Amino acid sequence: MVSSVVKAEEEREGLRGLSNLAFIGALILAAVAIFGITRWIGQSFAFFAAYVVAQYIVLGTAWNILGGYTGYVNFGIAAFFALGAYSSVVMHKLTPWMPLPVMVLVGGVMAGLVGLGMGYLTLRLRGVFFSIATLALAVVVQTLFTNWDFVGGARGAYVVPPRFAPLIGGAYVEYLFIVMLGLCVAALGTARAIERSALGYGFAAIRDDEAAAEASGVPTLRLKLIATMLSGAFMGMAGAPLPYYVSYLDPASGFNLNYAVNAIAMPLIGGTSSWLGPVVGAVLVGGLQQYVSVTISSAVNVLITGLLLVGFVVLAPQGIVGLFQRRRR
Amino acid sequence: MDADAGLLINAVVSGLLIGGFYATVSIGVAISFGMLDIVNIAHPAFILLGSYAAFIGNTVFGIDPILATVITLPAFYVLGLLAYQVYYVAFERRDDQSLRGLSFFFGILFIAEVGLILAFGVDYRSVQAWYTTGNLNLGLIELPWRLLVPFLLGLAMVAGLQLFLSRTFIGRAIQAVAQDQQALRLMAANPAKIKRIAFGLSFATAALGGAALIIIQPVEPSLGREYIGRIFAICVLGGLGSFPGMVIAAVTLGVVENITATFFGPSWAPAVSFGVLLITLAVRPSGILGR
Numbered sequence: 001m002v003s004s005v006v007k008a009e010e011e012r013e014g015l016r017g018l019s020n021l022a023f024i025g026a027l028i029l030a031a032v033a034i035f036g037i038t039r040w041i042g043q044s045f046a047f048f049a050a051y052v053v054a055q056y057i058v059l060g061t062a063w064n065i066l067g068g069y070t071g072y073v074n075f076g077i078a079a080f081f082a083l084g085a086y087s088s089v090v091m092h093k094l095t096p097w098m099p100l101p102v103m104v105l106v107g108g109v110m111a112g113l114v115g116l117g118m119g120y121l122t123l124r125l126r127g128v129f130f131s132i133a134t135l136a137l138a139v140v141v142q143t144l145f146t147n148w149d150f151v152g153g154a155r156g157a158y159v160v161p162p163r164f165a166p167l168i169g170g171a172y173v174e175y176l177f178i179v180m181l182g183l184c185v186a187a188l189g190t191a192r193a194i195e196r197s198a199l200g201y202g203f204a205a206i207r208d209d210e211a212a213a214e215a216s217g218v219p220t221l222r223l224k225l226i227a228t229m230l231s232g233a234f235m236g237m238a239g240a241p242l243p244y245y246v247s248y249l250d251p252a253s254g255f256n257l258n259y260a261v262n263a264i265a266m267p268l269i270g271g272t273s274s275w276l277g278p279v280v281g282a283v284l285v286g287g288l289q290q291y292v293s294v295t296i297s298s299a300v301n302v303l304i305t306g307l308l309l310v311g312f313v314v315l316a317p318q319g320i321v322g323l324f325q326r327r328r329r
Numbered sequence: 330m331d332a333d334a335g336l337l338i339n340a341v342v343s344g345l346l347i348g349g350f351y352a353t354v355s356i357g358v359a360i361s362f363g364m365l366d367i368v369n370i371a372h373p374a375f376i377l378l379g380s381y382a383a384f385i386g387n388t389v390f391g392i393d394p395i396l397a398t399v400i401t402l403p404a405f406y407v408l409g410l411l412a413y414q415v416y417y418v419a420f421e422r423r424d425d426q427s428l429r430g431l432s433f434f435f436g437i438l439f440i441a442e443v444g445l446i447l448a449f450g451v452d453y454r455s456v457q458a459w460y461t462t463g464n465l466n467l468g469l470i471e472l473p474w475r476l477l478v479p480f481l482l483g484l485a486m487v488a489g490l491q492l493f494l495s496r497t498f499i500g501r502a503i504q505a506v507a508q509d510q511q512a513l514r515l516m517a518a519n520p521a522k523i524k525r526i527a528f529g530l531s532f533a534t535a536a537l538g539g540a541a542l543i544i545i546q547p548v549e550p551s552l553g554r555e556y557i558g559r560i561f562a563i564c565v566l567g568g569l570g571s572f573p574g575m576v577i578a579a580v581t582l583g584v585v586e587n588i589t590a591t592f593f594g595p596s597w598a599p600a601v602s603f604g605v606l607l608i609t610l611a612v613r614p615s616g617i618l619g620r
Contacts, residue, residue: 303444
């Protein structure tokens with residue numbers, strides 16, 4: 001079933017024969033084009049807004065690698081995201097000369113390790129317990145950071161970004177945006193490579209019937225651990241540039257539950273069966289949110305996301321991508 | 330008696346009382362998650378809805394906060410019936426409960442929370458009644474009424490529901506659903522109908538839980554998030570579907586949290602319940618009195 005979905009989608013896009021490398025090449029071209037357009041608009045707000053949407057593409061794709069492909073719902077997105085953000089704060093204090101992409105990698109490794117440990121503790125249980133445990137994880141990690149004075153504790157920490165971007169010149173937010181676009185390429189390339197590999201079929205087998213998969217020799221625990229680790233790592237990487245974006249990080253903003261609701265809502269609205277779903281969801285919902293928080297208010301913003309999430313899971317369980325596929329058949 | 334021992338006794342006693350309150354807010358999830366296998370993570374949001382019902386009853390109409398939520402019980406029950414109906418049609422019948430069912434309640438949680446923010450703002454709200462101030466003096470220890478009343482309310486609810494489940498026809502039917510739905514279907518009973526009633530009950534307990542919450546502390550709309558993990562920690566720790574286990578877990582958690590807050594500072598208290606939950610899940614997922 002999964003392979004047919006992937007095939008149908010790629011036929012539609014004419015991407016079927018594209019190898020993983022060619023796909024990543026296409027993504028890079030798209031990223032360069034998007035950066036060019038954003039620069040052409042020429043307002044710093046465009047960069048700030050586009051950064052947030054790109055961040056949600058990474059977060060949504062990361063969530064989807066575990067949630068969409070294996071069917072395990074992670075509510076602890078904020079924990080992984082903030083781990084990445086706080087590891088940047090630590091490095092900013094200890095080794096301020098370190099370039100941002102290295103910080104991103106370190107943040108990803110930290111969050112990936114926590115994801116691995118978390119999965120090791122709870123993935124033997126039924127899926128629901130995993131979800132509840134991830135909720136718990138978010139609070140434990142938040143409490144730890146709230147009580148850790150080195151990173152500012154409850155007061156928060158100031159992280160003053162350089163005024164100008166390295167390498168490319170211009171405002172620093174442009175550099176942040178490029179880093180985030182790079183992460184988008186990495187996350188989407190990974191997600192699509194998983195879909196087309198034995199790993200992806202293993203994940204789908206777990207999602208459809210874990211007991212049957214286990215019985216037919218799929219190493220379910222190992223696959224699930226790979227999924228939690230990858231998913232956690234990308235969430236951490238998405239969070240790593242955050243301190244430089246907001247320039248002031250406290251637990252309330254780093255662990256904001258809005259990250260969790262968005263990272264879950266966007267893939268579910270876009271469609272969880274392929275890499276395209278989180279992108280569609282993040283661009284549409286993220287774009288809408290940027291518009292609404294400027295024109296109305298940020299509270300309404302969350303309300304709209306919540307309503308869209310509930311509406312889509314009840315009425316269109318396959319998401320936007322699924323709606324288009326159904327029409328084609 | 331030295332100061333530390335006095336602190337410890339006080340921490341244990343108020344922990345016990347808070348534990349009783351935790352039972353009040355957890356019993357709804359003990360029904361929906363423990364017996365019906367419906368992971369309603371939006372439950373705390375409806376507890377807050379109950380708190381605001383008590384707040385309106387108390388400040389606008391000047392009635393007792395508990396009485397105010399008793400009046401709204403039927404409304405909460407009907408809300409529960411509706412919520413189950415949507416859940417049943419959209420997820421349970423399609424056998425697609427885990428991923429989308431969870432996300433559904435997650436979305437509901439946010440809708441309820443933002444609805445409350447838009448209606449009442451983010452200020453802390455509280456209620457006034459004869460028991461919101463003052464203590465019951467028992468010689469050595471003083472029991473604040475504000476903790477004692479929710480504690481007693483919790484015990485009464487647990488006892489009442491336990492009686493209802495073991496003595497009445499519908500109560501036994503609910504227990505049957507919890508044990509084996511398939512068998513029930515073979516006897517030509519409709520599990521969905523009974524689950525609907527039970528889910529309505531679970532929502533109704535949220536109203537009373539809300540009254541208890543706003544008596545103990547001032548509330549604001551996003552407070553519910555703090556209780557999600559705590560409530561599920563209690564239900565998992567107690568062993569799903571077991572009321573006595575749940576009460577033991579609630580009281581244990583109340584005492585441990587309170588001792589932590591007293592001796593290490595309140596900012597560490599939230600980690601206790603979640604740490605307990607993580608350890609329980611890793612070591613003994615069936616809980617203290619698990620089936």
